[in-house]
Structure formats: structure tokens, C-alpha cells
Amino acid sequence: MSALTESLILDGVGVGRGCAVAPVAFVRLAPEAPADEPSPADPDAAVAATQEAFSQVSASLQARADSAEGNLAEVLQATALMAGDASLHADVEKRIREGAGPATAVTAAVAAFAAMFEAAGGYLAERVTDLNSVRDRVVARLLGAEEPGLALTERSIVAALDLSPADTAALDLDLVAGIVTELGGPTGHTAIIAGQLGIPCLVRVAGLSDVPAGTEVAVDAAAGRVITAPPADLKEEFARRAEREAALAGDTEPGATRDGRAVQLLANIGTPADAVRAVAAHAEGVGLFRTEVLFLDATEAPSEEAQSAAYRDAVEALGGRKLVVRTLDAGADKPLAFATQPDEENPALGVRGFRLTRILPELVQTQLDALGTVADESVWAMAPMIATPAEARDFASRAREAGIGTVGVMVEVPAAALRAEAILREVDFVSLGTNDLAQYTMATDRLRGELADLLDLWQPAVLELVRSTAQAGRRLDKPVGVCGESASDPLMALVLVGLGITSLSMSPGALPAVRFAVRQHTVAQCEAIALAALSQDEAGAAREAALALVNADVRDALGL
Structure with a gap:
């Protein structure tokens, strides 16, 4: 064409x-397995060829991981491990010995694993694309085709x-x-x-x-x-x-409204190396350190010493800036090789986050002890998947006993938002994970792209829960941050500030636009923008109502 x-x-x-x-x-x-691929004349040789293809793909992915940085390096390394998975290899071998051709066996085995991943949802569902990528590269090698x-x-x-x-x-x-x-x-x-x-x-x-x-x-x-x-x-x-x-990147001052109310602008990270990049982007600290990266691809639980070293590297990279560490957010939808759990019909509502203390209390305790060894006034800890004040109290007690001075929890379950004041009486701060909060509020899997409209950042029901949480923080004079996707949208950032949010954590690349938008509006203007959004019944109308009140120079500068 x-x-x-x-x-x-x-x-x-x-x-x-x-x-x-x-x-x-x-x-x-990607090349596909031939529809009429014959059974192998020598099954042993076919099995050996597929094993060699998997090994070559794993080595190639690991080499790319070694030369990459940040999230890309982490995902490539995890995909390399996926290519070396023994259970996947065993399934392929079984199919070959039952008469399937090598490329057909690989395709069918991966399809079976992908179906299990999709059924599990969450982190595993996110890995289906990576799993299919392994399939495509292995099949290409088996067929002598280009990847x-x-x-x-x-x-x-x-x-x-x-x-x-x-x-x-x-x-x-x-x-x-x-x-x-x-x-x-x-x-x-x-x-x-x-x-x-x-x-x-x-x-x-x-x-x-x-x-x-x-x-x-x-x-x-x-x-x-x-x-x-x-x-x-x-x-x-x-x-x-x-x-x-x-040009906006030239402003490196701390975040604040036009009339001087401080709004901390922080970065989300997954590794200590990301902390270095956050500092280079002029973040005021880290509002979300996703520590599950240290766990997900380990064959056994990382020791307290190994975890302490990682946390120490992040603290040193930040040079006294704030570091909010989210404890392990893993469970049935983010399976740990060293922590077998029973099957769950609905992993998103299962044993994940702080709920791991119900079945693996030592896993959470070791992480808190490791954090305690490096904790100073800049290090804050927060637990994910908290639903009740009792759970918040339990986490706070464990964290403080480990030597962590500032303790908080994530608000990503609607129950926590509705009972935010009671939860805040147990901890020092809360941080809203708006991605999961939207998912649970709207009863919509956030990985289902065809339902993206229900997970729109501007859904008024989600904004109501954010307001309820922020108001609880104001009453008790305790910080309420946002570390979900909402924080990286400069227009939404104005709404969040107007609702009473005290810190915004985002990908480093989003910082300049958010800093500029906040700096061009007073607190009163942000409050008016927030009220305009909340007055609407639909997400699109909420965004338009907010946009109508934004300063014209900000709309023009950011292309809003």
C-alpha cells in the first residue's frame, strides 16, 4: 500500500x-508454527532443539537486560527467566513426545500458560505479552526465520x-x-x-x-x-x-501553588538505580518505592542483609530526600517462587499486600527489619492493601517495633477511603493508589483495555473517595499523598491539590509539567477546579469542567 x-x-x-x-x-x-507441522522423526533431537532454542532466547534477553536501565532492564530480566522456566520446558517436551512438532508444541504450551496468567489477572496478566514474546523468538529459531x-x-x-x-x-x-x-x-x-x-x-x-x-x-x-x-x-x-x-524542565524549585502552599513533587521508582534518575529529574524525593521488584524473580526469599543493602543504596542516592517504601505488594496474582499459595478463584480480592501476614508473617517481618536497619527521619514505610483500621494498627505496630519512625498505609480499597479518619488515627500518613482504587471502585480489571473508560482518572466516584480521604487528613493534620497514575496528569494534579492532597508522586518525566501547572494556580483556584469536576456525573464532563477554569497560559503551554 x-x-x-x-x-x-x-x-x-x-x-x-x-x-x-x-x-x-x-x-x-512473528513467524507462526506451520498448521501441518509433522511429528518429529526423532523426538529426543526435537526436545534438544527446543531446549537449545529456549536457552538461546533466555541468554539473548539477559544480555539485553544487562545493557538496559530501569523498568526496561527489570522486565527483560524477568522475561529471560520466563524463557528458562522448567515447567514450561517440561510441558513442551511432553507435547513433542505425544507427537506434536517442535514449533507447534511451543505454541500450544505457551497458549496454556498464557490462559492461566490471564485467569490469574493482575501482575501475571501483564506478563502475557512477555510470554508471547518468548514464544515468538523460540519459534523463529526453530523455523530458521527472523525474530x-x-x-x-x-x-x-x-x-x-x-x-x-x-x-x-x-x-x-x-x-x-x-x-x-x-x-x-x-x-x-x-x-x-x-x-x-x-x-x-x-x-x-x-x-x-x-x-x-x-x-x-x-x-x-x-x-x-x-x-x-x-x-x-x-x-x-x-x-x-x-x-x-x-523549557519547563528549567524550573527545579520545590513544588508549590502560586500563593505558596507546598505540594511535594515526588517520583515513583522500582530499584535503587531509579532513585538516581529521580534526583536527576529534580524530584523532591520518592513517594513510592515498589519493593516487589526485589522479590518477584527470586528463587528464595531475599535475606534481611540483601534487602538492607538495596534500601541503603536508595537512601544514599537520595541524599536525605524523602523515601516512601511500599512493603511487598505480592500475593496470588504476583506469585513468589519461594512462597507457594493455594489457588484462588479471584486473586485481585485474595491474599495480597499486607494480607500476606496471615500466611507468611515472617516474609513481611524480615522486610520491616531490613528497613529498620537503614531507617532515619527521611525513610517512611507504608503497607499496601489495607482495608480496616485494625490492619493499619497491626502494620504500624510491626513497623515501629522494627525501628521505622514514620509509618503509613496505602488507600486503594474503597473501605479504607470511607474509613480514612479512623485509619489515620493509627498511622502517620496515607497515600492513595488511584490505579487500584479506581479498579476496586468501578469493579473493573485495570488490565482490560476495552473497559478503559470505566477506569478514566476523572470518574467522579473515584474523585469522591479521594476527597473523603484528603478531608480526613486535613482534620487530623496528617499528610495525604497520591502515588497513582492521576498524579502525572497536570490537569488532574490541580484537582488533587484542590481536594487537599499534600504530595504527588509520578514518573520523573511528568514532573516539569505538573510543577508548572501547580505553580500557576492559587489554592483557591485549585479548590474551584476540584469542585467543578466533582459537580459532574461523567468522567468526560468532569475533565471539561475542570479545564474550563484553568489559566489560559497553562492550557496553551501544556496543550491541554
Whole structure:
């Protein structure tokens, strides 16, 4: 097909706020197992070939992980371990010995594991793309074909049905102007990695595959749109937006409203190395250290000493800045190799987060003891999945006994938001995880891209729970932060400040725009913006009502 010259608009779900214009380039499709692949004449040789292919793929992924950074390195390492999984290999071998061809056996075994992952939901459901990426690379090696990928020769918008972290790592990122996929979701690994790298990204873009390769397209993550053959005035506007946002990065002062109320602007991290990048981005500290990265791919529980070393590295990197450490958020949907748990029909409502104390109290205690060895006034600890004041009291007692001075909990269960004042009487602070709070409030799996409208950051029901929690914090004069996706949206940040939120934690790349938006409004203006959003019944109307009250110069500067 020849490149389109007609301007068309394709809607999707934007990740971040970036924009870019460039020709679209499609990732090479993965080879599939032949429909009529014959049974192997020598099953032993076929088994050995598949094992060798898995080993080569695992080694290749690990090599990419070793040269990557941040979330990309973490996900690649986890995918490399997935390629080396003994249970997956055993399933493939069983199918080969039952008469399936090697590529067919790999495809069928991966499909079975993917179905289990999707049924489990949560973290495992997020790994299906990575698992399929392993399949594609192993099948390609077995068939002597090229692995899926894309060799860029010019700055391009990378397009795919879906894109795995391994696909992303193989790209020349200096030539990636944007990423667009037909599948995926805004909280999947590709979206997270794009955010970390500051690459404009859209997911769930229907009709993408109908756009001919080489067509110039404009990607607007903030608006959630891809525009083919963009007109000259749109390209000029995108260029101005890029210049304005680059200029915003020059403001490195602490976050505050125009009339001087402090609003701490913090970063979300997953490793101590991320803390170094947070400091470089002028974050005032870390509002969420996701410690499960230290656990998820371990074959046995990390020792207190190993955990202490990781926490110490983060503390040293931050140089006295605030560090809020979330204790292990794992459970049935984030299985631990060293902690077998019984099957659960609904993992999202099962034994996860602080609930692990019911079956593995030593796991939580060891982590708290490790934190206690490095705790000073800059180190705060908080527990995930708290639903009652009694659970908050239990966590606070354990943490303080371990030597941690400032103790809080996550508010991501509606029950916790509704009883926030009682919970805050037990702890020193709370932090709202708006991703899970929206999921539980709207009874919607946040990995189901087709239900993204129900998980819109602007759903008034979720905003009501945020307001209820913030009001409890005001009454007791205790901090209430937000560390979910909402914090990275500069318009939503104004609403959160107006509701009484005292700190916002986000990906480092979102800091300049949020800092600018907050600095251009007084507390009274933020409160008026929040009330306007809360007065609406639908998410879209809530956003429009808030936007109408935003300073014109902020709307123009940020392209809101």
C-alpha cells in the first residue's frame, strides 16, 4: 500500500502527554508454527532443539537486560527467566513426545500458560505479552526465520499489534519518535517503559493496521489520537509544544501553588538505580518505592542483609530526600517462587499486600527489619492493601517495633477511603493508589483495555473517595499523598491539590509539567477546579469542567 495523503483521526488511549510527527514503521510480524507441522522423526533431537532454542532466547534477553536501565532492564530480566522456566520446558517436551512438532508444541504450551496468567489477572496478566514474546523468538529459531523486530533507518513512529519489552529493547531508541499499538493497555509494560523513556505512546488504536507503512502520522498522547497525513499547522503546533515542555524542565524549585502552599513533587521508582534518575529529574524525593521488584524473580526469599543493602543504596542516592517504601505488594496474582499459595478463584480480592501476614508473617517481618536497619527521619514505610483500621494498627505496630519512625498505609480499597479518619488515627500518613482504587471502585480489571473508560482518572466516584480521604487528613493534620497514575496528569494534579492532597508522586518525566501547572494556580483556584469536576456525573464532563477554569497560559503551554 502507498502512504496515505488523507488526514484521518484514529482514537486510542494515551500514555503520558507527549506528541511527535514522523513516518509510521511496523514491527516485523512473528513467524507462526506451520498448521501441518509433522511429528518429529526423532523426538529426543526435537526436545534438544527446543531446549537449545529456549536457552538461546533466555541468554539473548539477559544480555539485553544487562545493557538496559530501569523498568526496561527489570522486565527483560524477568522475561529471560520466563524463557528458562522448567515447567514450561517440561510441558513442551511432553507435547513433542505425544507427537506434536517442535514449533507447534511451543505454541500450544505457551497458549496454556498464557490462559492461566490471564485467569490469574493482575501482575501475571501483564506478563502475557512477555510470554508471547518468548514464544515468538523460540519459534523463529526453530523455523530458521527472523525474530520479530524492526531495523529503523530514520526517526519513526513504531507501530505494532502489540509490543513486548524485548521488541522495544531491540529498537534504536534514538530513532523512536513514538510508539503506537492496537492492543495493550495504559498500565502494561510497554506503556510503562515508554513513559520511563519519555516516548509518546498510544495503545488500543483501532484501525492502526490499515495505515500503510511510511505514512506520516502525528501522535498526540495527551489527546489520545493518531492523525494521518497531519496538516502543516498541526505539525507547527506540535513543534511549539515540544519547545514549551523542554523549557519547563528549567524550573527545579520545590513544588508549590502560586500563593505558596507546598505540594511535594515526588517520583515513583522500582530499584535503587531509579532513585538516581529521580534526583536527576529534580524530584523532591520518592513517594513510592515498589519493593516487589526485589522479590518477584527470586528463587528464595531475599535475606534481611540483601534487602538492607538495596534500601541503603536508595537512601544514599537520595541524599536525605524523602523515601516512601511500599512493603511487598505480592500475593496470588504476583506469585513468589519461594512462597507457594493455594489457588484462588479471584486473586485481585485474595491474599495480597499486607494480607500476606496471615500466611507468611515472617516474609513481611524480615522486610520491616531490613528497613529498620537503614531507617532515619527521611525513610517512611507504608503497607499496601489495607482495608480496616485494625490492619493499619497491626502494620504500624510491626513497623515501629522494627525501628521505622514514620509509618503509613496505602488507600486503594474503597473501605479504607470511607474509613480514612479512623485509619489515620493509627498511622502517620496515607497515600492513595488511584490505579487500584479506581479498579476496586468501578469493579473493573485495570488490565482490560476495552473497559478503559470505566477506569478514566476523572470518574467522579473515584474523585469522591479521594476527597473523603484528603478531608480526613486535613482534620487530623496528617499528610495525604497520591502515588497513582492521576498524579502525572497536570490537569488532574490541580484537582488533587484542590481536594487537599499534600504530595504527588509520578514518573520523573511528568514532573516539569505538573510543577508548572501547580505553580500557576492559587489554592483557591485549585479548590474551584476540584469542585467543578466533582459537580459532574461523567468522567468526560468532569475533565471539561475542570479545564474550563484553568489559566489560559497553562492550557496553551501544556496543550491541554
